[in-house]
Amino acid sequence: MSLTREINFTLNGSPVKVTVPVTMNTLTLLREQLNLTGTKYGCGEGECGACTILMDGVSVNACLMFAVDCDGRQLTTVEGLLTDCDSDPLRNAFVEKGGVQCGFCSPGMMMQATHILKQNPNADREQIQRGLEGNLCRCTGYKKIVDAVASVSKHED
Ligand code: FES
Numbered sequence: 001m002s003l004t005r006e007i008n009f010t011l012n013g014s015p016v017k018v019t020v021p022v023t024m025n026t027l028t029l030l031r032e033q034l035n036l037t038g039t040k041y042g043c044g045e046g047e048c049g050a051c052t053i054l055m056d057g058v059s060v061n062a063c064l065m066f067a068v069d070c071d072g073r074q075l076t077t078v079e080g081l082l083t084d085c086d087s088d089p090l091r092n093a094f095v096e097k098g099g100v101q102c103g104f105c106s107p108g109m110m111m112q113a114t115h116i117l118k119q120n121p122n123a124d125r126e127q128i129q130r131g132l133e134g135n136l137c138r139c140t141g142y143k144k145i146v147d148a149v150a151s152v153s154k155h156e157d
């Protein structure tokens with residue numbers, strides 16, 4: 001028998017009330033119970049960054065967090081970030097600079113980039129590169145992703 005608990009939190013600006021097994025992680029809650037599949041399952045061990053979301057404005061790996069720890073928090077997923085896809089500067093920069101190839105890492109990269117630029121809107125290339133170190137991409141070689149984030153930063157070379 002698995003123990004469950006009711007939790008309340010804000011997800012992409014809307015209140016959510018759900019009952020979850022105490023052993024469930026936040027990534028499973030998002031993808032399988034709330035059908036928000038933009039957040040990806042890569043390694044399940046905190047190594048790849050594919051599951052990056054914002055919790056109270058700070059980036060975290062959803063695969064490493066128990067769902068019950070979302071109680072009372074504000075969560076943002078890529079679905080909440082890209083509410084107006086066509087005019088979102090970060091999303092457009094990823095497309096224009098070629099930072100999206102297969103796209104698997106892109107949601108996590110964009111969430112982490114949002115965190116980096118929120119902490120430091122003037123982040124330079126080195127700071128962006130360091131900030132993205134926990135996010136793995138098998139396709140782009142990273143340069144185009146850093147180019148994309150740098151083009152949105154207010155930093156001037
Ligand atoms: S799936 Fe969470 S860090 Fe890889």
Ligand code: FES
Binds near residue numbers: 106
């Ligand atoms: S674009 Fe394919 S893993 Fe990053």
